[in-house]
Amino acid sequence: MLLLDGKATAAAIRAELKEEVAAGLAAAGRAPGLAVILVGEDPASQVYVRNKERGCEEAGIRSEAFRLPADTTQEALEVLIDELNGRADIDGILLQLPLPKGLNSQRCLERISPKKDVDGFHPENMGRLALGLPGFRPCTPAGVMTLLERYDLSPSGKKAVVVGRSNIVGKPLALMLGAPGKYANATVTVCHSGTPNLAEECRQADFLFVAAGRPCLVTSDMVKPGAVVVDVGIHRTDEGLVGDCKYDDISCIASAMTPVPGGVGPMTIAQLLINTVISWKGRTGIAG
Numbered sequence: 141m142l143l144l145d146g147k148a149t150a151a152a153i154r155a156e157l158k159e160e161v162a163a164g165l166a167a168a169g170r171a172p173g174l175a176v177i178l179v180g181e182d183p184a185s186q187v188y189v190r191n192k193e194r195g196c197e198e199a200g201i202r203s204e205a206f207r208l209p210a211d212t213t214q215e216a217l218e219v220l221i222d223e224l225n226g227r228a229d230i231d232g233i234l235l236q237l238p239l240p241k242g243l244n245s246q247r248c249l250e251r252i253s254p255k256k257d258v259d260g261f262h263p264e265n266m267g268r269l270a271l272g273l274p275g276f277r278p279c280t281p282a283g284v285m286t287l288l289e290r291y292d293l294s295p296s297g298k299k300a301v302v303v304g305r306s307n308i309v310g311k312p313l314a315l316m317l318g319a320p321g322k323y324a325n326a327t328v329t330v331c332h333s334g335t336p337n338l339a340e341e342c343r344q345a346d347f348l349f350v351a352a353g354r355p356c357l358v359t360s361d362m363v364k365p366g367a368v369v370v371d372v373g374i375h376r377t378d379e380g381l382v383g384d385c386k387y388d389d390i391s392c393i394a395s396a397m398t399p400v401p402g403g404v405g406p407m408t409i410a411q412l413l414i415n416t417v418i419s420w421k422g423r424t425g426i427a428g
């Protein structure tokens with residue numbers, strides 16, 4: 141079985157971005173800049189933000205973190221977003237979710253300029269994705285697509301099944317897989333909590349993507365032998381980190397599979413860095 145090593149792929153991407161940034165620095169007149177906003181003290185979010193800052197550093201991106209107290213008001217948060225929207229040296233704005241109770245995440249996400257929306261959550265960018273127009277793509281599903289491309293695994297003409305329909309993973313991933321393109325162009329089925337025959341649907345998949353947020357939901361009897369399996373889920377359990385798929389059993393019959401951890405997680409951050417560099421190139425006019 142081919143291990144789809146997101147950790148190694150993300151490291152290679154960071155090294156490539158670092159070279160790209162160094163090559164464009166003189167013409168651009170400044171390094172790419174990413175603003176990361178973290179409200180409150182959610183431990184998982186703190187880890188994610190630290191990893192994003194570290195990734196930026198390795199790719200030659202200047203990151204600026206805004207750590208705000210949990211009692212920050214909606215107004216104060218929107219003022220900060222407006223300020224960052226207006227700053228010439230900031231190419232991307234990332235609002236780490238979830239926000240503490242009382243804050244309206246959707247309103248904040250819509251406040252971020254679509255041109256700096258490197259997380260791809262603004263309705264304008266989601267609409268652009270649905271319409272097949274250029275725009276920022278959400279990092280987790282775009283990172284999955286980048287991983288397939290790097291391993292030269294093309295779902296074109298194949299049957300893809302996506303388990304999960306969330307706005308940040310399942311829905312955009314299904315749109316990307318079903319779009320035209322060498323590393324897309326699949327016939328896509330989306331399964332969700334209302335799907336009555338999940339096992340049967342999954343067994344049809346040449347490419348199976350699982351983003352259900354349920355530990356070990358997908359077992360080997362639900363996987364077609366030889367399928368490519370991408371596990372987006374991540375859960376902290378007594379046995380350590382596990383995904384939405386039973387890795388040990390499925391890895392015996394799949395042709396390729398992502399591990400958890402070290403699969404989709406690092407690719408999500410790599411894609412954020414890619415999006416930030418794309419934004420920087422566009423905003424400084426050095427895009428080729």
Ligand code: NAD
Pocket residue numbers: 280303304305306307308309310331332333334335338351352353354357372373374375404405406408
């Ligand atoms: P979510 O809870 O928003 O959505 C889960 C989706 O799965 C829903 O659409 C639901 O209908 C579907 N679902 C739930 N139970 C199901 C079942 N039994 N059968 C079929 N469908 C079912 O979750 P999300 O934000 O999309 O995240 C999914 C998982 O991916 C989580 O474990 C999350 O931690 C992980 N995640 C990882 C990364 C990363 O970078 N690695 C990024 C985002 C999310």
